[in-house]
Amino acid sequence: MKTIETGSFYTREYRNLFSEIGIPEDAIQSRIGQVWQELFYGAPDVRIYHPLGEDKGYIVDTGNSDVRTEGMSYGMMMAVQLDRKEEFDRLWNFAKTFMQHKEGKYKDYFAWHCKPDGTRLSPGPAPDGEEFFAMALFFASSRWGDGPEPFNYAEQAKIILRACLHQGEDGEGDPMWDPETRLIKFIPESPFSDPSYHLPHFYELFALRADEQDRAFWKKAAAASRTYLRTACHPLTGLSPEYANYDGTPAEPQPHGDYRHFFSDAYRVAANIGLDYEWFRADEWQVEQSNRIQAFFRNIEVSDYRRYTIDGQPFEEPSLHPVGLLATLAMASLAADGPDREHFVRLFWDTPLREGERRYYDNCLYFFSLLALSGKYRMY
Structure with missing residues (x-):
């Protein structure tokens, strides 16, 4: 051995x-x-994976019939490990479009679960999703190179990690x-x-x-x-x-x-x-x-x-x-x-x-x- x-x-x-x-x-x-x-x-x-439209996809929590940042980020890690760029990009596009907050105390965090059509079920984030998103995005940057937003993978990872450490420094929100x-x-x-x-x-x-x-x-x-x-x-x-x-x-x-x-x-x-x-x-x-x-x-x-x-x-x-x-x-x-x-x-x-x-x-x-x-x- x-x-x-x-x-x-x-x-x-x-x-x-x-x-x-x-x-x-x-x-x-x-x-x-x-x-x-x-x-x-x-x-x-x-x-557990389902394409949505021409450019999105999601991982469903089959026990709860919802889509979670845990599963989405897990699916992205699976895809990047197996060099499956199409599925990775679909999952990331879904998460970026429907789950990531654009403003407020959760800006750049992700709503931890939503419906399969992207409707948010609750706004709060779950940090295990953010850390898996960031790592999968860095790996994607290394494997495939960075493309136009939102597929500028390394910068998207940095945005997430920036929020994880510095959220709340302006008086709104909390770090992870x-x-x-x-x-x-x-x-x-x-x-x-x-x-x-x-x-x-x-x-x-x-x-x-x-x-x-x-x-x-x-x-x-x-x-x-x-x-x-x-x-x-x-x-x-x-x-x-x-x-x-x-x-x-x-x-x-x-x-x-x-x-x-x-x-x-x-x-x-x-x-x-x-x-x-x-x-x-x-x-x-x-x-x-x-x-x-x-x-x-x-x-x-x-x-x-x-x-x-x-x-x-x-x-x-x-x-x-x-x-x-x-x-x-x-x-x-x-x-x-x-x-x-x-x-x-x-x-x-x-x-x-x-x-x-x-x-x-x-x-x-x-x-x-x-x-x-x-x-x-x-x-x-």
Whole structure:
């Protein structure tokens, strides 16, 4: 087995964990192509992408019948990774036209969800969309070059990141990152965070490509997020809460629900840590953490995944997204070196895309894990 001693950012080499467990390269490439085809152009009970008119398209949250910045920015990242410019441009044109605010306290942020026809359902933004939009746009600039507005990708990314850090300096609105702690917020107005929003591997790249005066902030934000995740993840189970305070402790129940526990948002933490380790290898704690969370789930059947307290006590409530959770546990194998690493890679490979009403979130995480574990989730 070939070992890459430093992260992919430095070596430009990406591990292929499927190949490492003996899966032929042609089978891996075939699976990637098949999953793209099914999610973007497949049967009605699997696909999540829909063209709109001559120059737009959207990703639908099939469980809620709406369009979210999470899914739109995810779709753009999928498209740029697979060199699919038409779908990328359609998604970006939809988001830019219908979801991005042009004025007011949310100027240059995106309304977090809307109807498939572009009608906004609520104005507030969700910062995980903004950070994925910006990263996908920078990658698009590198892969395809910048075109006329709104396809001047790099400048569009800078506009988003500028707002994320400086909104409110004129007295209207709030930034998406807390200036004091350099931690991403759950929403611009909130005094707490969401551990699954923390993408230090993106911030390292923002530190190279954002406005020059902000690059030092992004570099420090990457370090701050890595430190934060150490406190947000339980030291024995590896589980993290949906929402957490800036000190990493679970946030108090909110008007819209109690999010102190390990549930759907929190699944992404394992995947994010795995990809950060693959790209930068900046924190060896990520190896221990990935081993811990895989060990917790090793003897639990996927069909029995459920909501848990962060110290590991199960609720009666089953997981809404078991395939998504499995995908992130497999993606943790990018950092893990324990006895469960191969198990989760193989189990994921043997698991098909989810079908039915709740498929959107699971299959987005599925596709990212498929790309990452095959060495195809790359920096451009």
